Amino acid sequence: MVAPVLETLVSATGVRELSLRGLVFAEATWLRPNRPEGFLHHHGTGYYEGGGTDVAVLGEGASVTYPVDSVTIPACVTFDGTTGVEIEGCRFTRLGASGLGVSGGSGLAVRGRELDTLSAAAVQVSAGGDISIEDNRIHHIGIEFGGSPAVAMTGTRGCLVAHNEITHVPRCGIVVGPGEGARVLRNLVAHSMEALADGGGLYVSGPQGDSPDNGALISGNVIKDTRTPYNFGLYTDYGAAWVTVEGNVVMRADHTAVLTVENVTHKDEEELNAATVTIQDRAGLRG
Template identity: 50%
Template structure:
């Protein structure tokens, strides 16, 4: 059977044959046409999409058992028309819904019905519209209780739409931001009673229990009275706070007939602009089984946008702990921090923030030159059972959670991607995450403008062989503390030969206090940290953590200060050939050193290579 390209256009018709003159109209129709042809493939089978927005009413699911895999060494390819040329057309795969029926009210606030939707953000003219927020916190003298809070201020009683309000706790632990929804606000004599939504509030009170005595360079230094959940740092989603142009409020006062109230930016006119609400939680998924994985699928040059995540609505909160994990109940345990810094409570089990595009049990999948933007969960997850997946030359931007997550996968490559402005809602989310992976390479990416850590490598019994090479990582830790440009945790194999290697990375401008540019933490073992450049952070590295580091070697790095604990490192932490250059003239001194100059010149993204 012919492998002639299948053409799709927004003006097409799904009853047509998918030719240039008679294109199909939708991605599901193109997928059906692919499935009819894969069994008899004699070459790559290509779906070419003409310019436009392709709105999905359900997730696009690629399945190994339904004919979505390439056959006989050939690939199934989805790409825009003109891919790789100056005439490449712009194609958006959207999980959103356009909002109509706008009316203008007092104060320039526009309102529109959204039915039973509960969007946490909107999208207009390529920009995210966030929820109205008050950074004044909770007024008055506040007491935390088993049901929520009592305050002697009557001001919260006047907050509009109390059952839609959400409290935000930035730094509930220094590396953590939590969210808890409000159930009701009522008068209680001369005070105000604020009842928080369950089960999240009970879970939050179980998890966020600790004592933070601070550390050198930390704003909390000496604060032995620090109490998690004492009061929120921000309050979101009340029309009372709708004073900043470019923000909105979701009004749920009439069940099933919700409204959005939007105060537009001066240049926007909601009744003539396209304002989108995210609807689908999964835009694209691909999966098979261990015995029959999804194989030989390439997706390139597309934009994925307008996905959501309803987890906060379902549980009443987002109780972040670390990376892209959050606590949903169950057992907890206590960890005593080193050097008298205090103690924290740790969940035994956590849930992962999902991604809007996800793959599992997939092999030889290529995701190249795509754009992930305007997404309400994580952007992309390469999940369990994946092998030989290549993520190359993509751009990830404006995402509520993490950027690229690789979890329980092997022999994958993440290279030449730009990941920035992630963690828009879930601030602890990393730009690039490896969790329990084997022999995964992350190289020549640029990571910037993220609220916590840049690249995170989590270890464990099955982890080995991660290589983090030649990445440019800057302006990380812009909101939360106790993290780094690169963060490595737990054992990374059983020897230096099979352990994790951090080499040739350039890390600068790690912003908040109490951070480490290169952070090996929580019993990290079998890690080689060689030939990296670290400057303009709190401290370039730390040698004394709990549980202690074992078999970690810092070799030939350039930094602008000595690591924390350098004067008494653990016996199995090795330092050799590292160079400290002056802070005030670091870049000039580095440029004068041939080896240092070469690290700078080699780090970061390279031009995209043809697939």
């Protein structure tokens, strides 16, 4: 029997020009859910830690109560404000929270690694720039905290998620929150939405820049076998704007794609009308 004690295996702040190669990060825990208040999932890697709540009215007689503020599930390996970090050929496995967490900084690359058997997300990135997640194999994540996506990024600039194989996740495979210039290219996402509904293999929410020049590009991805009912292969939501979706293939999903722009506040009506989702190469979208 292995009884982990550490919650954080590596924590780097402000580091420059660091390479980690061929390492295995394993056997860490996260004890916060053991506290008396337990764990109340909110959305993605967020959970409720106390404070105010608000109500979103969905229609006549339907509403959802949600926290005004949520807290992010931590990662067992974290990089904060770093520059020029490379993580290559490593493995993240048997961890009690998320695998890798990146906040701020720039120039971080994650390549050729395997992430599996994780309680929460595999990779979560916030407020960073020029970060690449490429050529990784990610599977069987979100084992305890089922709302967790395999890869999540928000508040980022010019980040790349490419050539990854993502399989067997309880909800979304790749999540792109509000940011600028994200590129999600030629990934395989299979067997997503295995436990929860209302999500998809690839989920985009919020504005993705302020013009076509710095918007998001979702291209060349293959999404197949989304499992539970009410799912979408490609899903743009919560005011997604300035998103180009082209040349993707969706197989065996309840719905091939939901591509909408709504619930987003702009300075004027003209800007709202310009914030559209562009679908190119429609022949590449298959149900």
